[in-house]
Amino acid sequence: MIIFIISSLNLYADDVADVPHYTKFAKRQNIEIRGVVRDSIGNLPGVSIAVKGRSNIGTTTDANGKYLLSIPGADVILVFSMVGYETQEIPVKGQNVVNVEMKANNKGLDEVVVVAFGKQKKSEMVGSVTSIKPSELKVPSSNLTTALAGRAAGIIAYQRSGEPGQDNADFFIRGVTTFGYKTSPLILIDQIEYTATDLARLQVDDIASFSILKDATATALYGSRAANGVILVTTKQGREGPTQLAIRLENTISQPVRNVAFTDPVNYMRLANESVLTRNPLGITDYSEGKINNTELGMNPLIYPANDWRKIMFNDRTINQRVNLSLKGGGKVAQFFVSGALNEDHGLLKVDPRSNYNNNIDLKSYSLRSNVTMKLTKSTDMTVR
Numbered sequence: 461m462i463i464f465i466i467s468s469l470n471l472y473a474d475d476v477a478d479v480p481h482y483t484k485f486a487k488r489q490n491i492e493i494r495g496v497v498r499d500s501i502g503n504l505p506g507v508s509i510a511v512k513g514r515s516n517i518g519t520t521t522d523a524n525g526k527y528l529l530s531i532p533g534a535d536v537i538l539v540f541s542m543v544g545y546e547t548q549e550i551p552v553k554g555q556n557v558v559n560v561e562m563k564a565n566n567k568g569l570d571e572v573v574v575v576a577f578g579k580q581k582k583s584e585m586v587g588s589v590t591s592i593k594p595s596e597l598k599v600p601s602s603n604l605t606t607a608l609a610g611r612a613a614g615i616i617a618y619q620r621s622g623e624p625g626q627d628n629a630d631f632f633i634r635g636v637t638t639f640g641y642k643t644s645p646l647i648l649i650d651q652i653e654y655t656a657t658d659l660a661r662l663q664v665d666d667i668a669s670f671s672i673l674k675d676a677t678a679t680a681l682y683g684s685r686a687a688n689g690v691i692l693v694t695t696k697q698g699r700e701g702p703t704q705l706a707i708r709l710e711n712t713i714s715q716p717v718r719n720v721a722f723t724d725p726v727n728y729m730r731l732a733n734e735s736v737l738t739r740n741p742l743g744i745t746d747y748s749e750g751k752i753n754n755t756e757l758g759m760n761p762l763i764y765p766a767n768d769w770r771k772i773m774f775n776d777r778t779i780n781q782r783v784n785l786s787l788k789g790g791g792k793v794a795q796f797f798v799s800g801a802l803n804e805d806h807g808l809l810k811v812d813p814r815s816n817y818n819n820n821i822d823l824k825s826y827s828l829r830s831n832v833t834m835k836l837t838k839s840t841d842m843t844v845r
Contacts, residue, residue, distance in 0.1 A: 490530040495558040497521050497540060504542065504562060512537040512549060590614070590674065594667040600712040602782055602803035602825070605629040605660045614674050622716070624805035624823040628660045633674055633689025645689040646682055650845055662693065663801045665708060665784045666829050669694045695845075697831050698788045698795030708784045714805075715777035725766045726756045778806045790833075797831040 497507045503525025510518035511531055521527045529538075534554040541547040545562040552558065590612040599607040606629050609617035617631035633645045647654050649662065673681070673690040682690055723731070729747040736743045755764040786799035807821030832844045 490532055491534055491552075491556070492528060492530050493538070493552060493556060493558055494526070494528045495560065497525050497527065497560045497562060499545065499562045499564065504545075507540055507542045507545075507562065510539050510541075512539050590672045592670045592672070594664055594670060597664045597667070597670065600710075600714075601627075602780065602805055603627050603629070603660045604662050604664065605631065605656060607664075612672055615672070622714075624807060624821050628656055633672060633691075645691050646686045647691045647693075648682075649693045650695055659691065659693070661803075661825055661827060663784055663799065663827060663829075665706070665786060665801070666695050666799050667693060668696045695829065695831060696786075696788065696797050696799075697833055697843075698790045698797040700790055700792060700795060703787055703789035706784075706786045706788075708782075710782040712780050712782070713777050714780055716808075719770070722770070726752060729755070773810055774808045775810055776808075778808055780805045792835065794832065794834045796833075797829075799827075799829045801827045 497504050497509075503521075505521055505523045505525055507521045507525070507527075508518065509520065509527055509529060511529075514532075514536075517529075517531065519527050519529045531538075531552065534552055537549050537551045538558060539547065539549050540560050540562065542562060544565060546565045548560060548562065550558060550560060592611050596611055597604065597607045601607065605617070606619060606627065608615055608629065608631055615631055615633055617629045619627055619629045621627055631645070644656060647656065647659050649658070669692075671692040673686070673692065679686050729752050733745040733747055736745050751764060754760070755766050758764075758766070781804045782802070784799065784801045786797065788795075788797040790796050803823075803825045805821070805823045805825075809820040811818050811820055830845070834842045834844075836842055
């Protein structure tokens with residue numbers, strides 16, 4: 461009986477020796493932090509709140525923008541984040557209530573995609589959607605369709621001509637198939653159907669968002685007309701605030717990427733004679749040896765001309781001009797965005813100063829856009845385009 465008591469005392473002594481270790485661990489207690497997250501309009505639901513460096517500790521705000529979070533200490537940093545707003549890091553510093561006002565992040569607007577019946581976040585879209593930043597479409601050309609090549613995966617775009625006014629690029633979004641070949645994509649500008657020519661003359665400075673639907677989701681939203689994909693363009697709108705003026709002046713140089721190589725007159729005449737004699741050794745050639753030799757020696761250019769018609773008829777390059785002017789602003793009741801543009805494109809033909817007419821291409825195109833939004837009631841807006 462005595463031996464049993466001693467054994468129990470020894471076991472208790474061992475436990476007591478370990479007490480400081482467990483006591484030290486138990487002193488670390490969690491702290492509850494609460495607060496409200498809002499922006500300039502009101503409370504924000506769905507804001508993510510996490511402890512910096514501890515991804516397993518976090519929460520989100522409820523429908524009223526309120527949150528409650530248990531954190532392991534008073535010296536942690538809380539990270540507040542939400543799509544469309546700037547991420548904020550706020551140290552607790554022993555506070556029990558931390559209220560935050562989120563600031564809008566305009567750089568994240570390109571992640572919002574316009575679809576058939578409204579707008580969705582790009583991360584929530586099931587289908588294949590490609591968004592192109594309007595700044596990437598600013599190329600030295602007055603034709604918007606020429607800027608699509610190489611800007612998005614899955615788009616095939618090519619030009620058949622460089623003549624001003626006839627330089628629209630043909631493009632395919634879902635490739636070329638036997639069924640539905642040459643079916644152009646559905647083009648919607650502010651939810652209104654337009655042609656490829658209307659898209660070509662749209663000013664990049666007027667575009668707020670540019671999205672492309674590339675798979676079967678487009679057909680489900682827009683029907684069979686969207687079998688070759690959909691191009692969705694949203695133009696800029698006015699905003700509450702002082703009137704803002706924007707102007708862009710641009711001069712560009714246009715020239716052929718590569719010229720077709722032509723032979724010179726002397727070689728042309730020799731090759732023409734050779735082609736006749738190859739078919740019929742007794743055939744009559746078109747050019748005599750005397751004419752070929754005199755042309756090669758540069759004798760009397762009026763009788764033996766050796767003209768380079770490309771240099772005579774065409775310039776190496778030409779200069780084009782573009783001007784865009786826009787105004788936007790408004791108050792609480794009405795906001796406006798008004799823009800006007802002038803594009804002037806020239807051809808490469810030379811004009812003889814002795815002529816009293818100009819047979820060169822001089823294409824001038826004008827455009828005017830007006831988007832006015834009026835707030836009729838708290839829940840009803842009217843837009844005039």
